[in-house]
Amino acid sequence: MREFYGIKGRAHKTKVNPFARGSAGGSRLEFSTFDREVGVEVHLEAVDGVVTQMCELILVETSMGRAHHFPLSETTTADELRGAIARKNVPAPYDVRLSCHPHEQEWVEKLLREHSPGIVFSEPKLMSHIIETPEVKFQLSERYFRGIAKIGFHYFLSQFPAYSGHHSMFSGIRSFISEDTNEPVRRVNDFIQHRNHPLVYQMLNDEARPDGWKAHILAAEVKPGLGQAHVQIFLTQENPNLIYTVKLAHDQSLVEQEVAAHAYRYFHDGKQGSFSGEASPLPAIRVGQAFPPATPAVSP
Numbered sequence: 214m215r216e217f218y219g220i221k222g223r224a225h226k227t228k229v230n231p232f233a234r235g236s237a238g239g240s241r242l243e244f245s246t247f248d249r250e251v252g253v254e255v256h257l258e259a260v261d262g263v264v265t266q267m268c269e270l271i272l273v274e275t276s277m278g279r280a281h282h283f284p285l286s287e288t289t290t291a292d293e294l295r296g297a298i299a300r301k302n303v304p305a306p307y308d309v310r311l312s313c314h315p316h317e318q319e320w321v322e323k324l325l326r327e328h329s330p331g332i333v334f335s336e337p338k339l340m341s342h343i344i345e346t347p348e349v350k351f352q353l354s355e356r357y358f359r360g361i362a363k364i365g366f367h368y369f370l371s372q373f374p375a376y377s378g379h380h381s382m383f384s385g386i387r388s389f390i391s392e393d394t395n396e397p398v399r400r401v402n403d404f405i406q407h408r409n410h411p412l413v414y415q416m417l418n419d420e421a422r423p424d425g426w427k428a429h430i431l432a433a434e435v436k437p438g439l440g441q442a443h444v445q446i447f448l449t450q451e452n453p454n455l456i457y458t459v460k461l462a463h464d465q466s467l468v469e470q471e472v473a474a475h476a477y478r479y480f481h482d483g484k485q486g487s488f489s490g491e492a493s494p495l496p497a498i499r500v501g502q503a504f505p506p507a508t509p510a511v512s513p
Contacts, residue, residue, distance in 0.1 A: 214446070214447040214452075216230075216231060216232070216258070216259040216260070216262075217259045217262065217264075218262055218427060218447075218449075218479070219261045219262025219263075219483075220479060220489060221483070221484060221489065230258065230284075230286075232244055232256070232257075232258035232259070232267060232284070233258075233267075233284040233286060234284075235352070239351065239352035239353060239354045239356075239357060240351075240352045241284070242349055242350070242351050243256060243282070243349065243350040243351075244256060244257045244258060244259070244264075244267075244347060244348075244349045245257065245282075245347065245348055245349075245350070246344050246345055246346065246347040246348070247345065247346075248340050248341045249341055249345070250338065250339060250340050250341040251310065251338060251340055251341075253271060253273055253280055253310055254271075254280045255267070255269075255271065255280075255312055255340065256269055256282050256284070256312075257344065257347060264344065264347075265314075266312050266313075266314070266340055267282075267284060267312060268284065268285045268286065268312065268313045268314065268317050268321065269282050269283055269284050269285055269311075269312050269313075270282075270283040270285060270294070270309070270310075270311055270325070271283075271309070271310040271311070271312060272298070272301075272303045272307045272308070272309055272310075273307055273308045273309075273310060274303065274304060274307050275306045275307055275308060276304075276306075281301050281303050281307075283297050283298060283301075285313070285321060285324065287320050289324060290324075290327075291324060291327035291328040294324070294328050295328060311325070311334075312340065318337075322334060353398075354398065355394075355396075355398045355400070355401060356393075358398070358401040358404075358405050358457075358510060358511075359389060359390050361405060361444050361446075361457050361459065362386060362389055362390050362404055362405060362459050363390045364431070364442075364444050365431070365433070365441075365442030365443070365444045365457070365459035365461070366378065366383070366386055366387075366390065366442065366459065366461055368431045368432075368433055368442055368444075368475075369433040369440065369441075369442045369461055372433050372473035373433065373435060373440075373471060373473070376435075376440070380462075382440070382462040382463070382464035382466070382467075383461060383462050385403075385404070385462075386404060386459070386460075386461050386462070389403070389404050398511055399511050401510050401511050402509040402510055402511055403460075404459060404460050405457050405458065405459055405460070405510040406457070406458045406460070406507035406508060406509060406510055407455055407456065407457065407458070407507060407508045407509070407510055408443055408456040408457065408458045408507050409456075409504065409505040409506070409507060409508060410504040410505065411453075411456070412430045412432055412443055412445055412456055412474065412495075413430060413448070413476075413495070414496075414498050414500075416453070417500065422450045422453070423448060423449055423450045424450070425450055425481070426449075426450075426478050426479070426481070427447060427448065427449040427450075427478070427479050428447075428448050428449075428476045428477055428478040428479065428490075429444075429445065429446050429447065429448070429476070429477045430443075430444075430445040430448055430456075430474070430475075430476050430477075430495070431443070431444060431445075431474065431475050431477070432472070432473065432474035432475075432495070433472070433473050433474075434470075434471065434472045434473075435467055435469060435470060435471040435472075436467070436470050437467065437468055437470070438463060438464065438465060438467055439460075439462070439463060439467060440461045440462040440464075440467055441458055441459060441460050441461055441462075442458070442459045442461060443456055443457070443458050443459070443474075444456070444457045444459065445457070457510060458507055472497045473494075473497075474494065474495035474496075474497065475492045475493065475494055475495060476492065476493055476495055477490055477491070477492045478490050478491065478492075478493070
């Protein structure tokens with residue numbers, strides 16, 4: 214979503230292309246479409262908010278027509294490419310296709326000659342200018358949900374300073390956030406659920422959408438016996454997105470009812486100084502109607 218909307222990270226952070234490399238224990242994003250001009254599935258990427266073809270080597274099985282994709286960058290070495298192809302174990306025979314922009318052609322051809330000294334390049338062919346029915350495949354690991362839990366936990370503690378994260382009532386969520394395990398991802402459901410009604414009051418109307426703005430919505434609440442947080446990442450005009458409820462604590466000492474919520478909206482015109490947006494508090498409104506119950510974050 215950050216790449217799609219062209220949102221820049223902190224200057225000191227190392228730039229990672231999620232379409233070329235996975236993170237948080239998940240695989241890379243596979244953003245694909247069938248290109249009618251070249252007759253094969255190709256991969257795309259979002260760069261500064263613009264969707265474009267990805268620089269990649271494509272091996273197409275002759276018998277089945279299945280395409281295998283190998284992202285290329287200026288830092289890719291011939292040995293790294295050999296290793297990636299060997300791990301895929303693509304059955305021969307296969308056709309070899311190359312997708313790259315004209316300004317990438319020089320370093321790409323140099324890389325491929327180092328990989329295969331006898332390689333011959335054919336005349337280039339323009340790819341389609343129309344992206345038809347693109348699909349994005351992505352993987353959410355346990356570490357992704359632990360990141361959501363950490364966001365909710367930190368927000369809760371920032372809004373309710375009377376509670377320390379060191380209290381024993383938070384031992385479960387602390388362990389979930391900090392400890393890698395070999396348990397299946399379904400342990401996520403012990404701490405995280407999908408909230409099935411909106412955090413933003415105006416969106417109780419199913420047709421309501423943000424008017425061009427994009428934001429993250431965070432909320433936290435304490436009610437008798439329960440402390441929890443709600444996290445909605447990238448609420449936009451095109452994408453209402455899921456709302457996660459993070460169960461932080463079950464304890465009889467939680468008696469006072471408290472609630473807090475903020476929207477972090479991105480600036481329309483990009484960064485202003487060192488900031489990409491600003492946070493503003495949201496009012497708490499009690500609504501006298503029944504809502505659908507929360508559902509598991511990970512389907513059984």
